[in-house]
Amino acid sequence: MNELVWAARIGRDLDKEFEASDSLEAAQKVRGALANHSFDGRVWAEAVQALQMVGLPVEKLSLDSRDQLREAIVRAQIEHLRIYAARMGGDEANASPVDPLFANLQSTAPAPELEASSAPPSSVTIRAASEEYCAQKKDKEWVHKTYLDNRRVLDFFNEVVGGDRLAASLTTSDVKNFRERLTDLPAHAAKRQIVKETGTDGHSKQPKDFQRLSAKTVQKYFALAKSFLIWLENEEIIVKRPGAMVQVAKPSLKEQQDARLAFNADQLRQLFSSPAYTGVKSAARRSAPGSVVIRDGQFWIPLIGLFTGMRLGEIVQLEVSDIGQQGEIPFIHVWQGAAGQKTLKTASSKRQIPIHRELIFCGLLDYVERRRKVDPKGRLFPEVRLGNMGDPSHAFSKQFGRYLDAIGLKSRKLTFHSLRHTFKDALMEAEVPESIAKALMGHSDASVHAIYGSGATLEHLNSAIQKVKYPLKFEFLRQDASVKAAP
Incomplete structure (x- = not known):
């Protein structure tokens, strides 16, 4: 120890x-x-x-x-x-x-030796080692999106340092060079072919004023590469990890202030009294006021996000069979699926979330039953196109952003993820214990009780989630005869 x-x-x-x-x-x-x-x-x-x-x-x-x-x-x-x-x-x-x-055990062992040992260097190349690393972690420790993130970053790492070199030849200068190249990448590089964004001279081909990766994203990508270097050392492929003390710049105060915000009361009223909830012209004109409410994914997904705090990717992947009931408590099961076909952000994302009574009043369970009759093994929102590249939420995220713009809520600080922040704030306002809040939101819990305890029961989670309230009324969303139900 x-x-x-x-x-x-x-x-x-x-x-x-x-x-x-x-x-x-x-x-x-x-x-x-x-x-x-x-x-x-x-x-x-x-x-x-x-x-x-x-x-x-x-x-x-x-x-x-x-x-x-x-x-x-x-x-x-x-x-x-x-x-x-x-x-x-x-x-x-x-x-x-x-x-x-x-109990009361004290180690008498000396501090570990930090100097490099005299073990002979390995003959494994950087590229071969990165392939082995990803293969070892895939499906066992990483969800699919984490696997794809690591592959993209390590492909770029190989491009920068020269993947055909021996892993044992890596130096601190290589790590620093990789850091500098990361900071020169364009925004949203993860969704592109990263190595194609740079020229043969190793510098960006973009104009000087183009938007680069945020400091937070650079920090994330650099941490992924560092984890690979730690693995190399642990596996004794390299004798000593290069660049152990090399760091990247932390996000500036301005970047932290520009982070996504929760919806305030006025913004919530504006969203949930917009045409998607009061009536639209047609399915093709969702932001234009009309007389019909279409209760499909575009109607339900934001409501589910508001009352469960689920990530958008978790909602769009839901299947009809993921809506269950234990005793008197209906719940949403967030998991990888029987065949592991769904993507979760982390292992702790797997959970059961009781359904808030407001969603039930608005008719969510009725919608689920209609979908179950049509396709009991199908997706809950089949009309919502899933994104690729390990990001199932990409398409709907863009669509939701355009809708916010159309109804006058244009702000780079407001995204679908803002609903998750709003739910988190509502849990705090309701004085829900932190451990229960983390269980509902799919966050890992670092407490001793989380390691040795059996976790919160569905009854405890249900009691907590029903305390969530917002400063607006949803009675007008309760289903009536004028509503056009999605198939």
Whole structure:
């Protein structure tokens, strides 16, 4: 555990929030193995190594003793990951063992050696290593979008540093060069072929005044590349990680102030009293006032976002079968799907969200039943085109932005994601506990209870979500005979 502490202290270049979240998710997986008493060969290998360090013969252990040793190793792994996450979050109060097996245990091991060892360099190329890295993480630790993000960034990394070189030849200068090239990329580069945005001389082909990647996005992409370098070192493909202390500029105060905002009360009234909710000319003219309300995706998706805080990508991928009921509580199941066909942002995004009574009053469950009769295995909003490149929300996000412009809510600070911020603010206003709010929104929880507890029940989540209120009335949206229902 001493090595873990030192890693947290010297890792100033790491994305602390990402590291903490990643460690907590890994701890949850290990807890599952402990609960099922399902230990892989690596656990026994660590047990054997521990026995050899203290000079105890493996062959003299009984089967029960071997099983107990495996369990102790797994419990140590959970503590390892939890303490690492606590340190990354600056939570020193939770940076000591809480498992009774390790209570009051203090490490007497020396600090880890930080100098490079004399191990011979690996003959693996950077490109081959990045392929192995992505293959190892795909589907096991990464959701599809995370996989695509990493592939794009590492493809660019290979282009910048020369992917056919040996990984062992990477230097701090390579890392710095990659950082500089990142800062020269155009905005929205993730949705393009990144390497085509630069010329053969290594510099951008764009005019000097073009919009570059935001500092926040550069920080994200750089962190992905750094994670790859950390993996290279952990796998002993390289002896020492180059550029360990190289950092990128943090977002400026102006960028932070320009971040997406929640909808205020007046903006909510303007949105939900616009033609999409009071009546449109036709399906092709949604922003023009008319006499018919079309209850399809364009009607329901913003309402669902407002009353659940779901990400847009989670909503547009919903299938009819994702709407379920437990006892008296109807809920939305956010998950990858039976065949893993849906994209989730993180492992913690998987959750069940009780349906707010206002959505029920407005007729959401009636809409679901109509869709179930038409296609019980189909998508809830089949008319909504899914985006590509691992971003299913792309098409609707653009459409929603154009609609906001058309109804007079044009602002680069207001997007569909602003509804998620609005829901989060409503949870705070209702004094919903942070752990429950995180469970509803699909955020990882860094607390000790989140690691060792069983999580909030659907009843607890339902009690919390029903407290969400907004300073406007939705009675006029309740279904009546004049409404044209979507098929």
